[in-house]
Structure formats: structure tokens, C-alpha cells
Amino acid sequence: MALGIDSEAHKAAMDVGLHTVAVLPSSLDDASIYPSTNKPIAQRILARGGALLSEDKGPHKAAIYDFPKRNRISAGMSQAALIIEAGEKSGTLITARLALDYNREVLAIPHELGRETGAGVNRLIREGATLIRTADDILQVLGIKPLDTPRQAALPTDLSEPEMRVLHALTEALIRDELIEQAGLSAQDANIALSSLLIRGLITERLGKIERI
Secondary structure, eight states: OOTTHHHHHHHHHHHTTOOOEEEOSSOSSTTTOSSGGGHHHHHHHHHTTOEEEOSOOSSOOOOTTHHHHHHHHHHHHOSEEEEOOOOTTOTHHHHHHHHHHTTOEEEEOOOOTTOGGGHHHHHHHHTTOEEOOSHHHHHHHHTOOOOSSOOOOOOOTTOOHHHHHHHHHOSSOEEHHHHHHHHTOOHHHHHHHHHHHHHTTSEEEETTEEEEO
């Protein structure tokens, strides 16, 4: 549940209706949860039927030696470890090593040469980690067959009323003026909602028409 990729992965999973499990380097009491700025994510994980795990009964605030312990649990309970970003001395490489020790798959997304935060990832690929190009590569490694027909993701629970109206109006691809009319919104409210939904990846605009993803 660390800042950055970890927390974004949890949020993205919950946005599409999945349960997610966070392993913490701290104890689970409210005063100790690390990082403290992600307490709302922890609360959302529990509210959505997920779980928080820790080896510490608490109260125990995270110290530097707690992170490898957390990584050990994360690697052991996972079918595969996907390494998205890691420098040459990144702690993320500890997770990759542990995954190999536990006979788990290690997957890695390549980075351009010379990028410091990708040097560790590129080294993993050189040493035999599975190179990931698309989400389908991950499904193949995990033995999961893609759905034959596209399935719309579950809607996030924090959408505004205008955003909900826009999504409910998008039963088919519509040009912007048609969508604004069907959603029953002012042009200003509709454009704000559309900008937010585009940023969140819930809609797309192609050749002048807007559609749900």
C-alpha cells in the first residue's frame, strides 16, 4: 500500500470491482498504518471486502527493516510478482528475489536504456524475468483466458452526479452534443464530467464520438 504504484494498483483493482489485499510493514491499528496518507485507501479496501495483513500485533510503526519482511509475505502469497519500476538498488528487487526463491513467476515491464528507475527492471529481464508488453502477456503467464466478449468495469463509488449521468447515457457511442442532451446536463457540467471521466480512463473519444470503456 506504499505511495505510487502500489496504492494505484489497489485503487485500480477496486475501481473495477475486485477485492484486494494489502500487506503492511506496520501494525494494523489506525495510528500505525503506513503510509498514514493512505489510511483512506486502507479503509476502502476493508469496506470493499478486501483485507489488510501484518505480522505485527501492534502498536508498531514501520521501520526500514520491516519492508523486506513485508515483501516476503507479498511474494509468498502471490502467483507472480510484476516489477514495474526499480532502480539498481531498489527494495523492489528484494521482492523479485524472494519470488524466485518461492518458485513464483517474475514479470517485468522494460524501460528505455539510461533511465535510472528502470535499470533494475531491465537487469531482471536480462537475467530471465518474463518481459511484459501488454496485459494479455500477464494473463497468459497466469493461465487466465481473456473474456470472449468485452465486459464493462464496475463503476467507481466516488463518481459525481454529472459523471454518473454521462456514463448512463453512453449506451452507445455518441457525439458530444448528443451526449450532453441525453445526459440532461449543461454544457459546462458535461464538459467537466467528460474531462474527469477521460482522465480516469472510464470513457474514450474516437473520431468525434465518445464511448464507455
